[in-house]
Amino acid sequence: MTQSASPQATNGKPGPMLAADGTPLKRSLARALRRQKMRALLLIAPLLLFVLITFIAPIADMLFRSVENQIVEETLPETVPLLQQWDHDASELPPEPVWTAFYIDLVLAEERKLHTRLGSRLNYEMTGLSSLFRRTGRAVGRFDTDTYTDQFTALDPTWEDAATWVAMFEDDTIREALPLTARTWDRWADYLVTDKNDNPAEEDVEDFLFTALYTDLTRDGVSVTGTTPRLQQAAGAVGDFETVSIMAQFEDADDDWVNPEVMRTIQTYSPPYTSGYFLNAVDMQLTPDGVEAREENQRIYGLLFKRTIFMSLTITLSCILLGYPVAWILANLPMRTSNLLMILVLLPFWTSLLVRTSAWKVMLQQQGVINDVLVWLGLVNDADRLVMINNQFGTIVAMTHILLPFMILPMYSVMQTIPPSYLRAAKSLGATNWTAFWRVYFPQSVPGIGAGSILVFILSIGYYITPEIVGGTTGTFISNRIAYHISSSLNWGLGAALGAILLAVVLLLYWAYDKIVGIDNVKLG
Amino acid sequence: MKMTTAILASTALVALGGAASAQDMANDMTLVSWGGAYQASQQKAYVEPYLEMHSEVSSTWDESSNEAVAKLRAMNEAGNITWDLVDVVASDAIRLCDEGLAMEIDADEMLAAGDDGSSAEDDFGDLLVSDCFIPQIVYSTTFGYRTDMVPDGQDAPDEICDVFDLETYPGKRALEKRPINNMEWALLCDGVAKDEVYDVLATAEGQEQALAKLDTIKDSVVWWSAGADTPQLLADGEVFMGSTYNGRLFSVIEEQDQPVAMMWDAQVFDLDGWIIPAGLPEDRLARVMDFVKFATDTQRLADQAKYISYGPARASSAPLVGQHADLGIEMAPHMPTDPNNAKNTFLYNYEFWADYRDDIDAKFQAWLAK
Numbered sequence: 024m025t026q027s028a029s030p031q032a033t034n035g036k037p038g039p040m041l042a043a044d045g046t047p048l049k050r051s052l053a054r055a056l057r058r059q060k061m062r063a064l065l066l067i068a069p070l071l072l073f074v075l076i077t078f079i080a081p082i083a084d085m086l087f088r089s090v091e092n093q094i095v096e097e098t099l100p101e102t103v104p105l106l107q108q109w110d111h112d113a114s115e116l117p118p119e120p121v122w123t124a125f126y127i128d129l130v131l132a133e134e135r136k137l138h139t140r141l142g143s144r145l146n147y148e149m150t151g152l153s154s155l156f157r158r159t160g161r162a163v164g165r166f167d168t169d170t171y172t173d174q175f176t177a178l179d180p181t182w183e184d185a186a187t188w189v190a191m192f193e194d195d196t197i198r199e200a201l202p203l204t205a206r207t208w209d210r211w212a213d214y215l216v217t218d219k220n221d222n223p224a225e226e227d228v229e230d231f232l233f234t235a236l237y238t239d240l241t242r243d244g245v246s247v248t249g250t251t252p253r254l255q256q257a258a259g260a261v262g263d264f265e266t267v268s269i270m271a272q273f274e275d276a277d278d279d280w281v282n283p284e285v286m287r288t289i290q291t292y293s294p295p296y297t298s299g300y301f302l303n304a305v306d307m308q309l310t311p312d313g314v315e316a317r318e319e320n321q322r323i324y325g326l327l328f329k330r331t332i333f334m335s336l337t338i339t340l341s342c343i344l345l346g347y348p349v350a351w352i353l354a355n356l357p358m359r360t361s362n363l364l365m366i367l368v369l370l371p372f373w374t375s376l377l378v379r380t381s382a383w384k385v386m387l388q389q390q391g392v393i394n395d396v397l398v399w400l401g402l403v404n405d406a407d408r409l410v411m412i413n414n415q416f417g418t419i420v421a422m423t424h425i426l427l428p429f430m431i432l433p434m435y436s437v438m439q440t441i442p443p444s445y446l447r448a449a450k451s452l453g454a455t456n457w458t459a460f461w462r463v464y465f466p467q468s469v470p471g472i473g474a475g476s477i478l479v480f481i482l483s484i485g486y487y488i489t490p491e492i493v494g495g496t497t498g499t500f501i502s503n504r505i506a507y508h509i510s511s512s513l514n515w516g517l518g519a520a521l522g523a524i525l526l527a528v529v530l531l532l533y534w535a536y537d538k539i540v541g542i543d544n545v546k547l548g
Numbered sequence: 549m550k551m552t553t554a555i556l557a558s559t560a561l562v563a564l565g566g567a568a569s570a571q572d573m574a575n576d577m578t579l580v581s582w583g584g585a586y587q588a589s590q591q592k593a594y595v596e597p598y599l600e601m602h603s604e605v606s607s608t609w610d611e612s613s614n615e616a617v618a619k620l621r622a623m624n625e626a627g628n629i630t631w632d633l634v635d636v637v638a639s640d641a642i643r644l645c646d647e648g649l650a651m652e653i654d655a656d657e658m659l660a661a662g663d664d665g666s667s668a669e670d671d672f673g674d675l676l677v678s679d680c681f682i683p684q685i686v687y688s689t690t691f692g693y694r695t696d697m698v699p700d701g702q703d704a705p706d707e708i709c710d711v712f713d714l715e716t717y718p719g720k721r722a723l724e725k726r727p728i729n730n731m732e733w734a735l736l737c738d739g740v741a742k743d744e745v746y747d748v749l750a751t752a753e754g755q756e757q758a759l760a761k762l763d764t765i766k767d768s769v770v771w772w773s774a775g776a777d778t779p780q781l782l783a784d785g786e787v788f789m790g791s792t793y794n795g796r797l798f799s800v801i802e803e804q805d806q807p808v809a810m811m812w813d814a815q816v817f818d819l820d821g822w823i824i825p826a827g828l829p830e831d832r833l834a835r836v837m838d839f840v841k842f843a844t845d846t847q848r849l850a851d852q853a854k855y856i857s858y859g860p861a862r863a864s865s866a867p868l869v870g871q872h873a874d875l876g877i878e879m880a881p882h883m884p885t886d887p888n889n890a891k892n893t894f895l896y897n898y899e900f901w902a903d904y905r906d907d908i909d910a911k912f913q914a915w916l917a918k
Contacts, residue, residue: 137648143646151903153902154902390784495771512909513647
């Protein structure tokens with residue numbers, strides 16, 4: 024169809040417009056444009072890559088941690104699938120196979136020193152698991168599972184020989200017949216080779232391998248026909264073996280394992296992704312019985328989010344109130360004077376944040392400059408000096424001072440572009456001073472207020488060091504908790520979830536601002 | 549031709565091998581510590597002497613101990629460990645060990661035996677609280693108070709419960725903005741026997757009880773988060789009494805001559821020491837092992853007490869503690885472990901707080917914010 028149509032087009036109608044080299048103009052234009060775009064892209068590529076690699080990627084990686092929970096599955100690969108099948112509503116302990124799998128996982132995790140890490144992770148969800156894992160890690164190598172080892176080696180002493188095992192798992196029929204043992208052996212051999220640089224064929228065969236073998240051989244429908252006589256002999260004999268309850272071994276190691284909550288917590292947190300951190304970040308928790316609100320005496324994040332937003336708005340507002348007149352004066356004074364005054368605005372801006380915050384401490388504390396002056400003037404009794412720091416007031420004062428330049432500078436540059444003749448024109452048309460300001464001058468300065476407000480609000484919502492130093496208990500922000508979780512409690516998942524929520528709140532407010540005021544209506548000059 | 553190449557190659561190999569054995573230790577060390585007077589004491593007591601003995605070695609300090617756990621974890625994830633030896637408090641050492649970020653230490657094999665002939669393990673004794681931890685000093689968190697603010701006609705406060713007694717001792721108190729220590733002191737002053745404190749604190753009711761006791765002084769508390777805060781608050785007269793590390797109080801009292809005195813009662817012992825990051829390359833590890841063996845021997849730990857009032861972690865160092873290097877005063881009476889000061893003490897319960905830290909901290913912060 025197309026083939027027959029195209030000659031018609033060239034012959035019948037006038038053809039498409041051609042460029043000098045004979046290609047259709049449209050295509051040639053598109054190509055030129057594309058080349059231009061590519062060139063532009065190449066020019067910004069260094070910055071783009073820089074931002075992507077050093078800014079976007081780390082933030083994305085950090086935020087990803089707020090849902091990531093692979094540690095449980097990776098540390099307990101045998102236990103997790105079995106736990107997920109375990110009846111969720113049962114208030115009793117999981118069945119023996121779960122404990123066997125858990126024992127194997129735990130021995131291997133202990134060898135790799137991963138069990139304590141898992142314990143710390145799960146301790147965020149259930150208090151006490153950290154030490155439970157640490158204590159059990161010490162005991163797990165001494166479980167009475169050598170009963171199985173002894174019985175197998177009594178049947179055939181070559182069981183004790185690691186070479187037997189190496190040979191056994193080169194045979195695919197055996198691997199299929201003994202899946203648990205094969206997987207366990209692979210993990211063990213992998214650990215020996217990669218972590219210890221040892222040859223698996225030269226190491227002792229550990230008890231947990233015999234436990235796995237026993238578990239496989241006693242499984243329903245196991246078939247070892249066509250394998251080695253040694254294995255067939257063992258398969259025939261395991262029915263009469265003396266057994267060990269692994270669950271009882273765990274109970275011996277620590278009573279806490281008998282508490283069904285422990286295993287149910289592991290079960291609840293076994294999927295590779297979890298909503299647990301986000302629920303924690305909004306004062307809820309993921310329990311084996313579903314999502315619950317946290318106890319009253321543990322709720323804090325909702326309050327902190329509200330406080331952070333309220334205080335940031337207050338700070339933004341006080342910056343507007345204090346900054347507007349200053350910006351107006353700067354914009355309306357002769358250049359030389361205004362430059363001089365501008366230095367006064369910029370000077371604190373160039374001073375270290377810590378110095379300025381500490382200076383406010385000296386000013387505001389009870390034995391500080393302001394209180395001393397008030398007492399000296401007799402306005403305040405020496406016994407009840409004003410409390411102006413280590414509370415919300417102190418944080419608002421210090422942060423308003425610190426962020427003021429971010430408000431004044433955009434306001435000033437916008438106000439500079441407003442011709443003074445407009446005000447004079449308004450007045451000459453009969454407007455009062457107030458009307459002239461409010462109806463003519465102020466609307467033109469709004470883009471500066473908008474730009475300054477966005478700057479100040481977004482900076483203050485993530486502020487950390489000033490509230491930490493002067494905030495006391497009522498003036499701290501959500502960022503102080505985020506910092507605590509990142510650097511002290513090491514609960515990076517929760518820190519990331521709090522950070523993600525904060526980011527979402529900022530974007531939401533930005534969007535609301537765009538809807539109400541319009542983001543086009545923001546000018547930095 | 550081939551022959552000569554082979555000979556040349558083998559001599560080169562031998563030469564290389566010889567060179568390698570002579571300097572299979574790296575010559576740069578990055579040590580991480582807390583900055584300030586404490587780091588200075590380490591510098592003078594063992595880094596400088598070590599560098600004098602080994603002129604080829606250079607060392608740099610990174611003052612990051614405060615966030616060492618988080619940074620080490622990040623370094624480990626990035627696969628680029630730039631630190632060789634990190635000074636941390638014992639609870640952090642335990643966490644680093646749990647996370648697999650610190651190397652396990654065999655004290656007898658890797659550390660120097662005591663000067664008195666005891667093995668390293670016996671010499672450090674109970675202070676080896678984690679498999680990865682090499683203790684340096686014992687410090688304590690205790691109270692200091694302004695002597696000029698003691699109400700007329702009252703004795704100076706000398707027991708922990710005076711902190712909770714606003715009637716006899718009105719005035720502000722500085723407490724650390726975390727549950728650890730404060731909860732124990734609160735229970736102790738609410739009638740709980742010392743050996744039952746942690747059993748009580750493990751229960752929800754016990755935690756409520758401790759917070760209720762703290763509630764009685766909440767309005768008079770200034771909460772601190774940096775070790776320098778309380779000394780500053782005391783020096784300014786902002787608070788009447790406050791908890792902080794005993795070394796900080798020592799410098800306020802002896803070096804800055806402020807009207808402040810120590811309370812010592814119910815001081816809580818804690819440990820500070822080294823950990824070696826896991827996964828160091830062999831040459832750097834060899835250098836660090838060599839340094840740490842020197843830096844934690846009996847004499848070096850005793851020397852450190854010349855510069856700061858923290859007790860050496862080795863039993864064998866105690867008799868060697870002498871005078872302050874600048875002030876010339878006897879240091880032994882200023883040690884938290886001195887029998888006169890250690891009449892009533894607590895040892896930071898590492899296992900308890902590793903378990904309960906997150907839980908109790910959530911409650912404590914919610915209570916603070918109320």
